[in-house]
Amino acid sequence: MSSTSGPLPVIDVSALVGPGTPGERAAAARRIEAACLDSGFFYISGHGVPPELTTRLEDAARRFFRLPAEHKMRISMERGGKAWRGYFPVGAELTSGRPDLKEGVYFGAENDPDDPRPLHGPNLFPGEVPDLRATVLAYLDAMSGVAQGVLRGVALALGLEDDYFSSGYTASPTMLFRIFHYPPASPSGDEWGVGEHTDYGLLTLLLQDDNAGLQVHTSRGWIEAPPISGTLVCNIGDMLDRLTGGHYRSTPHRVRNLTGRSRLSFPFFFDPGWDCEVPPLPSRPLRDGGRPRWDGQDLRAFTGTYGDYLMGKVGKVFPRLRADVLD
Numbered sequence: 001m002s003s004t005s006g007p008l009p010v011i012d013v014s015a016l017v018g019p020g021t022p023g024e025r026a027a028a029a030r031r032i033e034a035a036c037l038d039s040g041f042f043y044i045s046g047h048g049v050p051p052e053l054t055t056r057l058e059d060a061a062r063r064f065f066r067l068p069a070e071h072k073m074r075i076s077m078e079r080g081g082k083a084w085r086g087y088f089p090v091g092a093e094l095t096s097g098r099p100d101l102k103e104g105v106y107f108g109a110e111n112d113p114d115d116p117r118p119l120h121g122p123n124l125f126p127g128e129v130p131d132l133r134a135t136v137l138a139y140l141d142a143m144s145g146v147a148q149g150v151l152r153g154v155a156l157a158l159g160l161e162d163d164y165f166s167s168g169y170t171a172s173p174t175m176l177f178r179i180f181h182y183p184p185a186s187p188s189g190d191e192w193g194v195g196e197h198t199d200y201g202l203l204t205l206l207l208q209d210d211n212a213g214l215q216v217h218t219s220r221g222w223i224e225a226p227p228i229s230g231t232l233v234c235n236i237g238d239m240l241d242r243l244t245g246g247h248y249r250s251t252p253h254r255v256r257n258l259t260g261r262s263r264l265s266f267p268f269f270f271d272p273g274w275d276c277e278v279p280p281l282p283s284r285p286l287r288d289g290g291r292p293r294w295d296g297q298d299l300r301a302f303t304g305t306y307g308d309y310l311m312g313k314v315g316k317v318f319p320r321l322r323a324d325v326l327d
């Protein structure tokens, strides 16, 4: 249960996200590679997202969570149906089989109402916080540019063309975005804001307010990933772990808010296209001989598309919504 403090690297990605010389890009890629081989978690600076956009987002999110419960329920996930968008109250999501001590709103790319794919469709925005819509959509747009830049670095690190992801797996990415509010946890209880899990896709980019709570399970034990102003926490998901034969780690993490204050976080998930299969790269032998990972799952054994993989996970974390999404 204990966690020790241990710094994760802060990597300047400006040369990958914006203009950069081949030398600068290669240097950033080497730092990303070292972090991916180690814990699979790092901070990024130089991402170019305007601070006023993140301030606006935080401010609008705070106003939303302060609304009376019945107002928040006007955009409840039940109304989002198979698009899997909208608000869920504290206790409705079960990340690792137990209710999480958090409430939140699920968003994604703004899709057509007739999009036949599960988890695709229009977002639900609250009428009471009218600026949230434009702010979330601007933030999604900014994040997809940052994610393509970080993946350019990952591609270079893997010895691939720098557009390997942007012209392939993420040419038409699956993008999900959430805003979470973690009420303070009781220091004597054993409630988790988010239970231990790994993320499902390629990359997660996490904005945190100034309250700590995120913990990462590295080979040196559980360490904290506290907020660092102006940075985002970046971690890799199961699909990048699978693609690299386990060389890049999709590392378990969890959240416990012991600050005594309300914590807000904003994870953005940048994942392969819905219909993409993500087989391991041919040139990579399995790390540790393909030893099963923390949860006993063998990522290599899965067959199917990223959409299939994601749907398998969704049914577990939102059992009540499963019928909506799966029928």
Ligand SMILES: O=C(O)CCC(=O)C(=O)O
Pocket: 178, 180, 194, 199, 206, 208, 213, 214, 253, 254, 255, 265, 266, 267
């Ligand atoms: O809120 C956080 O700090 C992390 C959230 C997270 O791990 C997730 O949504 O996958």
Ligand SMILES: [Fe+2]
Pocket: 197, 198, 199, 204, 253
């Ligand atoms: Fe996560």
